[in-house]
Amino acid sequence: MPAEQRQITRADIMPMAEFGKVRAERRKALIPVKKLRRVEVGPHATFYFENYDTMWLQVHEMLYIEKGGEEQIEDELRAYNPLVPQHGEIVATLMFEIEDAAQRSRVLYQLGNIEETAFLDIGGDRVKADFEHDVDRTTPDGKTSSVHFLRFRLSKPQIEKFRDPAANVMLGFTHPNYGHIAIVQPATREELLKDLQ
Numbered sequence: 712m713p714a715e716q717r718q719i720t721r722a723d724i725m726p727m728a729e730f731g732k733v734r735a736e737r738r739k740a741l742i743p744v745k746k747l748r749r750v751e752v753g754p755h756a757t758f759y760f761e762n763y764d765t766m767w768l769q770v771h772e773m774l775y776i777e778k779g780g781e782e783q784i785e786d787e788l789r790a791y792n793p794l795v796p797q798h799g800e801i802v803a804t805l806m807f808e809i810e811d812a813a814q815r816s817r818v819l820y821q822l823g824n825i826e827e828t829a830f831l832d833i834g835g836d837r838v839k840a841d842f843e844h845d846v847d848r849t850t851p852d853g854k855t856s857s858v859h860f861l862r863f864r865l866s867k868p869q870i871e872k873f874r875d876p877a878a879n880v881m882l883g884f885t886h887p888n889y890g891h892i893a894i895v896q897p898a899t900r901e902e903l904l905k906d907l908q
Contacts, residue, residue, distance in 0.1 A: 718792045719767055724784055730771050741768055747902040752882050753891025755818055758803040758861075760899075761794045762906055794860060796906040799870065805829065805859040815857065821888040823853040828886040831863045834878030838863050870907045873900065 730737075741764060748760040759765075770787045777783060796802040805826070809815035826848055829840035840861040842848070848856040865873065872878045880900055883892030895903075 717763070717797055718795055719763065719770055719788055721784060721788070723767060724774070725771065727775055727778070730775055734771075734775065737768060737771075741765065744902070747899050750882050750893055750895055750899060752884065752893040753889060755807045755809055756884070756889070756891065757806050757808060758882055759806065760801055760803045760903055760906070761796065763795050766791045766795050796862075799866075799907060800862055800864045801831075801903050801906045802860070802862045805861050807855075807857045809857075816854070819857060820852075820854045822855045822886060823849040825855050825884060825886045825889060826859045826861060828884045828889075829859075829861055830883055830885065831865075832879070832881040832883065832892075833865070833869050834872045834875070834880070836869055836872060838865060838869065865907060870904075873907065874904060 725733075745759070745765060748762070748765070750758045750760070752758065770791050773787050774783055779786075794802050794804065807815070807819060807822070809818055826840065826842040829842075831838045831840070840863055842859060842861055848859055873880060876897065880895040881892050882895060884890060
């Protein structure tokens with residue numbers, strides 16, 4: 712699985728019997744990478760930055776668990792390939808993880824359209840998140856989804872600034888009910904630079 716590969720193809724899919732033999736090992740190997748690619752913002756939001764490897768594993772997990780066979784493969788590739796970052800962008804699954812169901816419902820009702828307020832700030836240069844436009848993640852009564860898919864497209868000067876350790880990089884929201892910001896740590900920035908090259 713070359714890091715520079717920008718989509719998962721049918722040829723990349725292992726037979727499920729073979730995947731079953733290496734599943735635990737593959738999942739374990741990805742834990743430190745996924746940890747680097749995770750940024751918590753405020754008390755409830757977590758950005759999980761995706762790449763070819765995280766999506767390759769996700770596709771295989773879905774095929775392994777759901778056992779849909781050959782017919783399922785194209786559906787999974789169609790669903791997860793858009794989350795593999797292309798040159799000059801980073802892509803995240805944004806999750807609001809709240810265990811208590813009543814609290815989760817209360818919070819999500821306060822965060823309608825939060826995906827429209829997500830940003831990446833690179834040394835004062837703000838990049839707004841691009842979000843899914845074909846799916847409405849907020850219900851008519853104002854409740855947002857607990858899962859969003861966001862993409863941040865950076866220009867070449869923004870990528871250079873992202874690479875510069877002297878520039879602060881932050882993730883945040885301008886939502887009136889969730890105005891939180893978090894600094895992206897150097898190790899995470901280094902990992903995300905792989906997506907931007």
